[in-house]
Amino acid sequence: MPSNEEFTAYFRNQPLMAILRGLGESKSLALAEQAWDLGIGLVELPIQTDEDLRALRAVAAAGKMRGHLVGAGTVVTPEHVDQAKAAGASFTVSPGLDLTVVEASSKAGMPSLPGVATASEVQLALSSGLTWMKAFPSALLGPGWFKAMAGPFPQARFVATGGMDSANATQFLAAGAQVVAVGSALEDPKQLPRLADIVSG
Structure with a gap:
């Protein structure tokens, strides 16, 4: 049975993750460096x-x-x-829950972060050995979703993804998300100080 418990160490003291989608090599590099300089340790690039x-x-x-x-x-x-794996990734992230992809990623030595949006998907992920999940699309699910899931599934750990920025990140963290994934916020100079504040706690 695959596990993704590695994310507990990966996300320790890391309330934010950066997502750099479709930006090309040079811009992705620049924004990754910016994220790291802000204290955001984990970066995801959709492929x-x-x-x-x-x-x-x-x-x-x-x-x-x-x-x-x-x-x-x-x-x-x-x-x-x-x-x-060939490109050097250390983990994989998916928009949905596909146990075939989870298994393939685990066998390749990369923990998988599957996407969930319903109680049934959370329950299936947990019963399959997965404690960390990507809640997507979080802006549509709303902060209340995280509070609701904490009742029946207190062991589940969520990365809030989709529509997240410096304005709503703290709201989702307070509602129970362990991590918030931000994307375009990193391209907005006005949001950078607030993102740095969130990282520093």
Whole structure:
């Protein structure tokens, strides 16, 4: 049975994760460096094109030099798992819960963070050995979703993803999300000081 308990160590003292989607190699590198400088240790690059894979390779190599882990996102097939591994990813993230992808990622040595949005999916993930999940799309689910899930599933750990920024991150963290994943917020200079405040606690 696969496990993704590694995320407990990965996300220790890390309330934010960065998602760099479709930005190309140079911009992804620049924003990854910015995230690391802010204190955001984990970066995810969704892989949907060849350019995305080139960006992942570059950011993963840069992260390794600085001691940071870089993951591959939008991993929805075992083939994506293979591509992520070859590009240097340390973990995979998926929009939904597909145990075939979870198993392939685990076998490749990369913990998988599957997406969930319902109690049934959370229950299935937990019964499959997964304690960490990506709650997606969090902005639509709302903070109340996290409070509701904590009742029947106190052992579940959630990364709030989708529509997150410096304005609502603390609200979702307070509602029970362990981590909030931000994307475009990193491109907004006005949000950077607030993101730094969240990281520093």
